[in-house]
Amino acid sequence: MAGQDIEKLIKVVAKLPSLGTRSARRIVLQLIKKRETLLLPLIDALSQVAENIKTCEICGNYDTSSPCSICSSALRESHLLCVVQDVADLWAMERVSLFKGKYHVLGGVLSALDGVAPEDLNIDSLVERIHKEGITEVILALPATVDGQITSHYLVSRLKDSGAKITTLAQGIPMGAELDYMDEGTLQLALNSRKLL
Amino acid sequence: MAGQDIEKLIKVVAKLPSLGTRSARRIVLQLIKKRETLLLPLIDALSQVAENIKTCEICGNYDTSSPCSICSSALRESHLLCVVQDVADLWAMERVSLFKGKYHVLGGVLSALDGVAPEDLNIDSLVERIHKEGITEVILALPATVDGQITSHYLVSRLKDSGAKITTLAQGIPMGAELDYMDEGTLQLALNSRKLL
Numbered sequence: 001m002a003g004q005d006i007e008k009l010i011k012v013v014a015k016l017p018s019l020g021t022r023s024a025r026r027i028v029l030q031l032i033k034k035r036e037t038l039l040l041p042l043i044d045a046l047s048q049v050a051e052n053i054k055t056c057e058i059c060g061n062y063d064t065s066s067p068c069s070i071c072s073s074a075l076r077e078s079h080l081l082c083v084v085q086d087v088a089d090l091w092a093m094e095r096v097s098l099f100k101g102k103y104h105v106l107g108g109v110l111s112a113l114d115g116v117a118p119e120d121l122n123i124d125s126l127v128e129r130i131h132k133e134g135i136t137e138v139i140l141a142l143p144a145t146v147d148g149q150i151t152s153h154y155l156v157s158r159l160k161d162s163g164a165k166i167t168t169l170a171q172g173i174p175m176g177a178e179l180d181y182m183d184e185g186t187l188q189l190a191l192n193s194r195k196l197l
Numbered sequence: 198m199a200g201q202d203i204e205k206l207i208k209v210v211a212k213l214p215s216l217g218t219r220s221a222r223r224i225v226l227q228l229i230k231k232r233e234t235l236l237l238p239l240i241d242a243l244s245q246v247a248e249n250i251k252t253c254e255i256c257g258n259y260d261t262s263s264p265c266s267i268c269s270s271a272l273r274e275s276h277l278l279c280v281v282q283d284v285a286d287l288w289a290m291e292r293v294s295l296f297k298g299k300y301h302v303l304g305g306v307l308s309a310l311d312g313v314a315p316e317d318l319n320i321d322s323l324v325e326r327i328h329k330e331g332i333t334e335v336i337l338a339l340p341a342t343v344d345g346q347i348t349s350h351y352l353v354s355r356l357k358d359s360g361a362k363i364t365t366l367a368q369g370i371p372m373g374a375e376l377d378y379m380d381e382g383t384l385q386l387a388l389n390s391r392k393l394l
Contacts, residue, residue, distance in 0.1 A: 003266070004261075005242070005245045006246060006250060009243060012235070013242075016227065017224055017227050018220045018224070025288065026285065027213045027216075028246070029283075029284055030214050031243070032284075039243065040247060042209050043240060043243045043247060045209045045210075046239060046240045049203060049206050049228070049236070050237060050240060053203060053229055062226075062229050064202060069200070086226075087229075088223065
């Protein structure tokens with residue numbers, strides 16, 4: 001009998017992505033065992049996030065301030081806008097530290113199956129930003145899935161009158177990959193988009 | 198740039214068992230997205246556990262009271278004691294709802310490799326309980342690993358003068374298992390311990 005408080009915590013932890021009841025139980029046990037070094041610091045870190053983190057009203061990023069530190073930075077090139085599906089993708093781009101423009105988080109991609117229509121995504125605010133902020137290049141960094149590609153096509157049609165150049169991330173063989181582990185679609189695409197050396 | 202508070206939370210979450218930085222990031226994003234339905238309930242459940250959960254002074258279980266609800270229950274047979282490695286194993290036994298005795302959590306198993314000696318485990322308190330509580334049967338429910346078996350042997354030698362009957366969980370083919378997926382050790386053991394029908 002694990003006690004009501006513990007059972008309740010296990011249920012909440014099991015709702016987190018990629019966790020089930022079994023791993024939730026292990027995590028909760030570990031938390032109780034390491035009260036001072038794990039449980040209390042976790043409560044502290046969670047509370048700080050709950051208290052301080054806001055959604056940026058301009059780009060949709062999560063930060064302690066809104067507009068976020070990227071949107072309000074004078075060091076970022078404001079004519080370059082990278083459109084991503086989710087904040088996770090924004091973080092992934094930032095880890096590369098190569099892109100020096102600003103971002104726009106769509107909040108998803110169009111999907112007939114999941115019933116995601118253009119009005120469910122932050123597309124109107126994207127169109128508005130391009131006009132208002134004088135953006136000259138929009139980089140579509142959407143997933144290389146069917147839904148991601150459909151969304152890219154839709155965005156191209158919506159933005160074609162904006163005057164901004166619309167580009168997308170290159171597709172091909174990922175770094176370090178063995179050819180015989182690649183799917184045929186990727187190989188075909190890489191062959192078709194081959195570059196002169 | 199994920200913000201200091203978020204980075205800190207990701208680091209703490211990544212320390213939890215079976216999680217790495219990547220899954221921690223996904224979890225933290227999900228928590229921020231579902232502030233009301235996930236983040237705040239999680240903080241609440243964690244705080245309650247941090248506030249209320251104690252280690253039972255008798256058996257080592259975690260509960261809101263010490264002695265725990267099992268140790269202080271009048272409905273459990275107090276002459277029957279099940280020795281487990283960890284609170285996780287106690288919970289596993291309780292999920293079966295078959296065992297109606299009490300428990301003793303060793304806090305680990307003997308291990309030459311990890312440097313776990315008898316004095317690192319709750320063995321003295323076990324010996325004391327058997328005498329004091331008039332226990333007639335000790336069920337050793339330790340893992341079926343080399344270290345677990347060595348610990349069982351050690352406990353048998355320590356408890357042989359206690360007057361209590363010492364038993365251990367049956368070993369063999371687990372329920373629902375296909376024979377050709379079983380390791381040779383288990384098959385050998387199951388064959389040697391075969392039962393007359």
